[in-house]
Amino acid sequence: MLVFEKNALSEDIEEFILKFGAERSALLPILQSVQRKHKYVSDFAQQEIARLMNIHPVEVYSVISFYSFLHSNPQGRNIVRLCQTISCDMAGKIAVADAIKRELGINFGETTKDKRITLEYTNCVGMCDQGPAMIVNERVFTKLDPEKAVKILSEIK
Amino acid sequence: METIIKKTQRTGPVIFSEYTRGKAVRKAIEIGRNDILFELKDSGLKGRGGAGFPTATKWMLSAAANGEKKYIVCNADEGEPGTFKDRVLLLEYPELIFDGMVIAGFTIGAKEGIVYLRGEYEYMLKSLEDYLEEMRKDNLLGKNILGKDGFDFDITIRLGSGAYVCGEETALIESLEGNRGEPRNRPPYPVNTGFMGYPTVVNNVETLAVVPHIVLKGGGWFKQHGTDKSTGSKLFSVSGDCARPGVYELPWGIKISELLFIVRAENTKAVQIGGASGVCIPKSQFDRAFAYEDIATGGSIMIFNESRNMLKVLKNFMEFFVEESCGQCTPCRIGNLKLLEGVNKIESGDFTFGYINTLKELGKTMQVASKCGLGQSSPNPFISILENFKEEIFNSKNRNGGSNGKAR
Ligand SMILES: Cc1cc2nc3c(=O)[nH]c(=O)nc-3n(C[C@H](O)[C@H](O)[C@H](O)COP(=O)(O)O)c2cc1C
Ligand code: SF4
Ligand code: FES
Numbered sequence: 001m002l003v004f005e006k007n008a009l010s011e012d013i014e015e016f017i018l019k020f021g022a023e024r025s026a027l028l029p030i031l032q033s034v035q036r037k038h039k040y041v042s043d044f045a046q047q048e049i050a051r052l053m054n055i056h057p058v059e060v061y062s063v064i065s066f067y068s069f070l071h072s073n074p075q076g077r078n079i080v081r082l083c084q085t086i087s088c089d090m091a092g093k094i095a096v097a098d099a100i101k102r103e104l105g106i107n108f109g110e111t112t113k114d115k116r117i118t119l120e121y122t123n124c125v126g127m128c129d130q131g132p133a134m135i136v137n138e139r140v141f142t143k144l145d146p147e148k149a150v151k152i153l154s155e156i157k
Numbered sequence: 158m159e160t161i162i163k164k165t166q167r168t169g170p171v172i173f174s175e176y177t178r179g180k181a182v183r184k185a186i187e188i189g190r191n192d193i194l195f196e197l198k199d200s201g202l203k204g205r206g207g208a209g210f211p212t213a214t215k216w217m218l219s220a221a222a223n224g225e226k227k228y229i230v231c232n233a234d235e236g237e238p239g240t241f242k243d244r245v246l247l248l249e250y251p252e253l254i255f256d257g258m259v260i261a262g263f264t265i266g267a268k269e270g271i272v273y274l275r276g277e278y279e280y281m282l283k284s285l286e287d288y289l290e291e292m293r294k295d296n297l298l299g300k301n302i303l304g305k306d307g308f309d310f311d312i313t314i315r316l317g318s319g320a321y322v323c324g325e326e327t328a329l330i331e332s333l334e335g336n337r338g339e340p341r342n343r344p345p346y347p348v349n350t351g352f353m354g355y356p357t358v359v360n361n362v363e364t365l366a367v368v369p370h371i372v373l374k375g376g377g378w379f380k381q382h383g384t385d386k387s388t389g390s391k392l393f394s395v396s397g398d399c400a401r402p403g404v405y406e407l408p409w410g411i412k413i414s415e416l417l418f419i420v421r422a423e424n425t426k427a428v429q430i431g432g433a434s435g436v437c438i439p440k441s442q443f444d445r446a447f448a449y450e451d452i453a454t455g456g457s458i459m460i461f462n463e464s465r466n467m468l469k470v471l472k473n474f475m476e477f478f479v480e481e482s483c484g485q486c487t488p489c490r491i492g493n494l495k496l497l498e499g500v501n502k503i504e505s506g507d508f509t510f511g512y513i514n515t516l517k518e519l520g521k522t523m524q525v526a527s528k529c530g531l532g533q534s535s536p537n538p539f540i541s542i543l544e545n546f547k548e549e550i551f552n553s554k555n556r557n558g559g560s561n562g563k564a565r
Contacts, residue, residue: 023335024334024335024336025333025334025335025353026335027335027336028315028316028318028332028333028335029315029316031318032276032316032318035318062337063335063336063337066320066337066338066339066483067276067317067318067319067320067338068318068319068320069276069318069319070318070319084473084476085238085239085433085473085477086238086239086397086429086433086459086470086473086474087238087239087396087397087459089473090397090398090461090465122277122319123236123238123321123477123480123481124236124237124238124239124240124477125277126235126240126241126243126244126275126277126278127241127244128238128239128240128241128394128396128397128402128459129241129394129395129396129402129403129404130402131396135277138279138280139280140277140280
């Protein structure tokens with residue numbers, strides 16, 4: 001990581017701590033904010049957070065590793081999560097998944113070479129009456145079919 | 158084409174009946190704590206998050222608990238597969254949920270409310286925060302609410318980060334406190350030792366949304382709906398093989414067959430009730446009722462028609478539990494892996510009935526030996542699907558298109 005990137009990240013973290021506080025109960029909102037902005041919480045970010053909150057970096061890592069929406073390694077600029085649970089499955093998940101894989105040239109759990117998209121499966125996202133459903137960053141898309149899903153993904157930067 | 162139902166088209170005896178923001182809060186201030194608790198007790202309202210604990214008892218315990226601070230937590234983690242009624246309430250009926258929280262705060266003497274919103278629902282965050290801001294402007298939140306001296310209450314929203322187990326109330330509290338969302342031993346219960354060690358009421362979104370109606374119209378009115386033991390109505394999230402999926406408000410006591418008719422389900426073979434951790438009911442039992450005295454449920458209804466392969470359904474559920482187990486206790490961490498392995502072996506035809514029986518026994522052990530509700534209920538679909546659909550699963554002639562794998 002370049003020095004100015006580190007400085008910018010440190011500034012972000014300081015800002016989040018100012019906003020949410022330095023108590024332990026603020027840890028998740030802080031991690032979520034770093035995740036939202038940088039798409040992952042790097043080793044350096046973990047150390048900074050630990051230092052400013054006066055806890056051990058291992059504590060920070062252990063929390064990150066518990067939650068499936070927090071990452072400790074780099075992700076794509078956009079995180080796409082397709083629901084894999086049964087109602088979406090019955091509504092045509094597999095056809096949508098196959099189309100996305102073909103189009104992006106990656107499997108679930110992978111990131112495109114240009115770092116544009118990380119593709120993941122997730123469990124029921126509460127849209128079972130309108131499946132298949134997927135979440136792109138924090139937006140939800142429903143009633144997908146292969147063509148619609150691919151089109152949505154082609155439009156994100 | 159199916160249409161998506163709009164708020165104005167929703168009808169129901171309790172939750173989807175008319176309500177204006179603030180009305181029940183005004184009434185609550187008028188009648189006071191004791192009368193609120195009385196009506197709540199009289200109503201027989203039980204928690205709608207799945208466990209069905211009497212709401213009045215929970216509130217009374219935390220009202221009586223000692224603590225310089227108290228908290229109201231709204232459980233909006235809605236992670237049970239097939240459940241989406243809280244989504245509809247959060248998007249369309251925030252006035253009911255938030256007024257319910259304000260009334261809860263007034264009743265037990267809490268000044269802070271926290272909504273734990275699942276990370277998947279982050280898209281709602283902005284509109285919910287805007288709504289809270291409007292309530293502050295109307296003095297429905299903040300200091301001296303509606304002019305009542307010393308009645309201070311405000312609500313913050315906290316996001317989850319993709320962990321089903323955080324819907325379990327003690328895991329939720331761990332998560333709020335900045336920790337891994339691992340369930341605690343109970344007792345102590347949150348009503349005494351909750352968020353930051355203070356007395357805390359954790360209620361489901363739907364439970365809180367019912368409260369304003371009970372405060373306004375009384376426990377007696379509420380009891381007119383439903384059955385003796387299951388009072389009032391329930392929201393059902395219906396998905397799967399039917400023409401009209403969506404959220405329905407229906408009185409407790411309604412039969413499975415009646416619900417299937419309402420949602421236009423045809424050729425139904427099975428209904429999974431209560432989500433992945435619920436039970437799978439075959440056609441022969443469709444005259445059973447949704448009620449605490451028969452099939453109790455948080456309201457997830459997933460419908461499977463004749464074309465579905467029940468072993469595949471079971472596999473999907475077991476994969477869910479293997480992923481979502483927090484790994485803290487052995488029966489759940491290892492048990493779910495073993496059950497999934499069993500499903501895979503049945504799928505490939507590589508099993509003996511002795512082995513299947515051993516797995517069922519393992520499931521029963523998990524039900525008693527697991528630390529929290531996740532491991533205690535994850536064997537439910539394994540046991541009920543293998544029992545109720547054994548013909549289909551074990552008799553190769555009945556395997557749909559042979560897609561269960563090799564015939565033996
Ligand atoms: C694994 C697991 C997940 C749960 N998920 C939820 C949930 O998403 N929403 C919810 O309200 N209750 C959930 N519960 C139940 C809560 O622990 C708790 O009983 C409930 O929030 C109490 O509210 P109520 O009395 O209003 O139902 C879950 C329980 C378990 C064991
Ligand atoms: S039963 Fe499962 S989810 Fe619950 S505490 Fe044990 S391992 Fe964690
Ligand atoms: S099953 Fe996909 S949103 Fe619920």
